[in-house]
Amino acid sequence: MLQNEFKEMFFPLKDKLFRFAIQFVKREDEAADIVQDTFLKLWVKRKSIKDIRNPETFAMTMVKNASIDKLRKLKTLRIDEIYKDPEYNHTPLDSLTQSETYAQVIEAMKLLSEQQQMLLKLRDIEGYEYNEISEITGFSINNIRVNISRARNSIKERLLKQEQNELVRDRTTA
Amino acid sequence: MNWLEIERLLDRFWKGETSLAEEEQLKNAFSRNDAPAHLSSFKIYFAYNVDQKNIKHPQKDFEQKLLEKLNSKKIGFLSTPKLLAYAAGLLLLMSSLFFLLDNNDASKYKPLTAKEIRVAQKYLVLIANNMEQSAAFTSQKLEKLNMLNKGAQTIQQYETTYNKQIKNLNRIEQIDYSFNQLKYLKAFSNNKIKL
Numbered sequence: 449m450l451q452n453e454f455k456e457m458f459f460p461l462k463d464k465l466f467r468f469a470i471q472f473v474k475r476e477d478e479a480a481d482i483v484q485d486t487f488l489k490l491w492v493k494r495k496s497i498k499d500i501r502n503p504e505t506f507a508m509t510m511v512k513n514a515s516i517d518k519l520r521k522l523k524t525l526r527i528d529e530i531y532k533d534p535e536y537n538h539t540p541l542d543s544l545t546q547s548e549t550y551a552q553v554i555e556a557m558k559l560l561s562e563q564q565q566m567l568l569k570l571r572d573i574e575g576y577e578y579n580e581i582s583e584i585t586g587f588s589i590n591n592i593r594v595n596i597s598r599a600r601n602s603i604k605e606r607l608l609k610q611e612q613n614e615l616v617r618d619r620t621t622a
Numbered sequence: 623m624n625w626l627e628i629e630r631l632l633d634r635f636w637k638g639e640t641s642l643a644e645e646e647q648l649k650n651a652f653s654r655n656d657a658p659a660h661l662s663s664f665k666i667y668f669a670y671n672v673d674q675k676n677i678k679h680p681q682k683d684f685e686q687k688l689l690e691k692l693n694s695k696k697i698g699f700l701s702t703p704k705l706l707a708y709a710a711g712l713l714l715l716m717s718s719l720f721f722l723l724d725n726n727d728a729s730k731y732k733p734l735t736a737k738e739i740r741v742a743q744k745y746l747v748l749i750a751n752n753m754e755q756s757a758a759f760t761s762q763k764l765e766k767l768n769m770l771n772k773g774a775q776t777i778q779q780y781e782t783t784y785n786k787q788i789k790n791l792n793r794i795e796q797i798d799y800s801f802n803q804l805k806y807l808k809a810f811s812n813n814k815i816k817l
Contacts, residue, residue: 466679492758553670573674597638611663
């Protein structure tokens with residue numbers, strides 16, 4: 449595979465890979481490192497990439513595995529060392545996670561398991577088909593469908609509940 | 623906008639029964655400002671997903687820097703053909719030593735069959751892959767060390783890299799040793815069959 453082909457195939461994925469990595473490691477610098485390492489590994493494997501059916505899901509799988517490895521390494525650090533890191537609390541997600549606009553969704557998301565959050569983001573944000581999510585995560589399509597359905601229903605219930613609470617609050621203040 | 627249709631789609635969406643195209647329809651519908659009141663609380667979920675998708679990689683010059691890395695010799699200095707050549711040479715040397723040191727009559731060994739050659743090739747590819755991965759890993763680590771420019775840490779990390787390389791070399795030696803053992807066992811079993 450020539451460099452131009454490699455560039456055309458993988459460079460447009462950089463934002464998607466970054467978003468996926470940051471979901472796991474929650475740190476901008478770590479996520480950027482993971483994406484760079486993934487690109488370098490892909491370049492090393494470039495000769496065998498043509499045999500891979502879906503290079504995009506292959507790259508996403510590599511990011512997932514690298515992120516899990518990185519998390520394991522980070523967990524070996526003392527937790528206070530991580531929180532002392534001034535960059536820890538400055539991820540691009542913060543503008544969204546701290547945003548009041550999305551507070552209800554963030555709260556609803558927090559009630560989901562890590563697995564459900566990952567599946568929901570792959571489907572509802574990145575727009576992957578169920579079979580592609582299966583390739584990335586290694587879960588069965590049925591398992592993915594069930595978990596996404598449960599996760600969406602949980603969010604729906606939470607949003608409805610919050611709406612009802614707001615209505616009650618408005619009535620009592622009025 | 624046919625909100626009855628959207629509501630029907632939304633019911634299927636919560637159940638995980640919608641296709642990507644239908645989900646796109648929902649996103650488009652909820653990006654409008656005329657959603658009925660009883661559906662308005664769901665608008666925020668679709669807006670959140672759209673905003674999340676706008677998160678970009680923070681390094682503006684990421685592609686340029688990556689291209690520089692890809693073009694650097696560190697990535698390609700141990701290419702697969704070179705590695706295969708080194709591995710083949712190493713294997714040949716060890717095989718020669720094995721035969722020289724062996725007291726048995728060399729004539730009892732048959733030339734390698736096609737299957738044995740395939741097995742040997744498989745091992746060579748495995749060795750090559752391992753060495754290439756470790757080379758890429760090492761080059762990345764070395765680059766980071768240069769950037770940090772901290773003498774003491776540099777020495778410590780060089781030691782780590784060195785130990786990893788030794789481990790990899792040991793692993794390759796173990797593979798070679800196992801391969802030779804297999805060959806020996808194969809030859810031995812052939813002899814046994816003859817007897």
